[in-house]
Amino acid sequence: MSNAIETKHLHRTMGKDFEIRDLSLSVPSGSIYGFLGPNGSGKTTTVRLLLGLLRPGGGSIAVLGRPIPSDVPRVLARTGYVPERPQLYGMLTVAEAMRYHAAFYSTWEERRAEDLTARFGLRPGLRISRLSKGETGKLMMLLSLAQSPDLLVLDEPTDGLDPVVRREVLSALLDYVSQRDATIFISSHLVHELERICDWVGVMDAGRLVAEMPMQTFKNGIKRLRVADAPSLVSDTPFVLLARETGDGLAGGEVWVVRGWQDPMKQYFEGVGARLREVVDLDLEEGFVELLRTFRKPGA
Amino acid sequence: MFDLIDPRSPTPLYDQIADRVRMAIASGDLRPGEPLPSVRRLAANLRVNPATVVQAYRTLEAEGFVEMRQGSGTFVKDVGAARRDEERGDQARNLVREMLAEAARRGLRAREVLAALRDETGAEA
Numbered sequence: 007m008s009n010a011i012e013t014k015h016l017h018r019t020m021g022k023d024f025e026i027r028d029l030s031l032s033v034p035s036g037s038i039y040g041f042l043g044p045n046g047s048g049k050t051t052t053v054r055l056l057l058g059l060l061r062p063g064g065g066s067i068a069v070l071g072r073p074i075p076s077d078v079p080r081v082l083a084r085t086g087y088v089p090e091r092p093q094l095y096g097m098l099t100v101a102e103a104m105r106y107h108a109a110f111y112s113t114w115e116e117r118r119a120e121d122l123t124a125r126f127g128l129r130p131g132l133r134i135s136r137l138s139k140g141e142t143g144k145l146m147m148l149l150s151l152a153q154s155p156d157l158l159v160l161d162e163p164t165d166g167l168d169p170v171v172r173r174e175v176l177s178a179l180l181d182y183v184s185q186r187d188a189t190i191f192i193s194s195h196l197v198h199e200l201e202r203i204c205d206w207v208g209v210m211d212a213g214r215l216v217a218e219m220p221m222q223t224f225k226n227g228i229k230r231l232r233v234a235d236a237p238s239l240v241s242d243t244p245f246v247l248l249a250r251e252t253g254d255g256l257a258g259g260e261v262w263v264v265r266g267w268q269d270p271m272k273q274y275f276e277g278v279g280a281r282l283r284e285v286v287d288l289d290l291e292e293g294f295v296e297l298l299r300t301f302r303k304p305g306a
Numbered sequence: 307m308f309d310l311i312d313p314r315s316p317t318p319l320y321d322q323i324a325d326r327v328r329m330a331i332a333s334g335d336l337r338p339g340e341p342l343p344s345v346r347r348l349a350a351n352l353r354v355n356p357a358t359v360v361q362a363y364r365t366l367e368a369e370g371f372v373e374m375r376q377g378s379g380t381f382v383k384d385v386g387a388a389r390r391d392e393e394r395g396d397q398a399r400n401l402v403r404e405m406l407a408e409a410a411r412r413g414l415r416a417r418e419v420l421a422a423l424r425d426e427t428g429a430e431a
Contacts, residue, residue, distance in 0.1 A: 173353065176353050177350040180353060180355070180356060181346060183356055184356035185346065198313065198314070201314060202319070202352075203353060203354060203355050204355070205355055205357060205358075226316060284411065289313075289314035291314075
């Protein structure tokens with residue numbers, strides 16, 4: 007099995023004016039997959055479909071090689087899930103919440119739970135209702151890691167947490183991945199965080215998948231070019247021209263945003279009598295913004 | 307040693323990590339026989355994908371800088387003084403290339419950069 011998650015032509019209508027449309031995702035086994043998209047792009051809905059919490063209107067879903075929703079219980083036994091909003095019983099203590107959670111998973115590892123409790127500095131006797139937001143975030147991560155999942159689905163796992171807690175939570179997650187061959191699916195709009203850890207990215211917008219590729223391809227493929235003496239009409243570009251704008255005045259010329267860039271393509275500019283002044287690398291966030299901007303443009 | 311890892315840079319993270327190790331070996335900060343941090347520890351510390359660290363270590367192994375011993379970790383190999391000097395030369399050259407590219411962006415000529423370099427380093431140059 008090469009994909010931990012695979013959907014084909016997934017469809018689901020939510021209310022009157024939102025739908026997941028023709029969504030085909032492939033999340034390679036063993037990858038750390040960043041599921042990016044602005045708020046309201048359908049990330050949480052997709053996560054809920056993957057875990058059998060919503061029924062698809064059409065298309066198919068396979069998680070860990072099994073069909074969803076028909077095989078949900080078996081899949082969930084091997085899947086850790088940290089939802090966007092923590093679902094814990096406030097009247098339980100930390101220790102009780104762990105025992106409660108452990109009862110559902112035959113794969114629960116007490117040792118790991120104890121290690122993480124110490125590492126996160128969680129007090130076992132404290133009631134959930136008394137935990138800070140950061141402590142709640144740590145407990146949610148602890149519960150999902152201690153069940154030794156083959157797949158971990160994290161929906162905005164660090165949203166609203168302070169940087170110190172975010173670091174601790176991510177380090178624990180990476181520590182787990184280096185010990186076990188697990189697949190991590192992280193939905194987030196915190197682009198910089200994903201840039202460090204993910205080896206695959208999928209980008210959502212308005213219920214559709216805009217792009218899905220290895221992180222390095224994504225980062226290297228999109229460039230901003232400064233071009234002088236550009237002809238007004240361009241055709242047959244060896245790259246995909248996403249956007250073309252007049253420069254910022256300081257440097258003059260035009261700014262082109264291109265996809266699929268490779269260095270030998272510099273020659274193209276001589277051929278059309280233009281001059282390529284500079285190739286600017288974009289980081290993940292800029293690439294993400296440019297991609298969505300051009301995706302949303304009518305006719306693009 | 308890994309403070310300067312920049313996830314936003316277009317240079318792949320594994321390349322950046324390997325580069326830091328090469329530099330440390332070239333400068334003698336890492337001596338032959340010394341262990342590199344374990345994959346697990348470095349990944350958690352840098353908050354990068356463990357696969358990225360493995361890829362960096364494999365690259366270094368292929369280049370002959372380190373040796374990965376099954377089960378016990380990754381160790382610095384004795385590459386010899388000549389190779390260390392060569393590596394230092396490469397590092398310096400890369401630095402100069404970056405500097406010249408940045409100078410070009412700001413509209414400075416190589417000649418001007420060179421003059422400034424002489425001024426700054428004083429008698430050394």
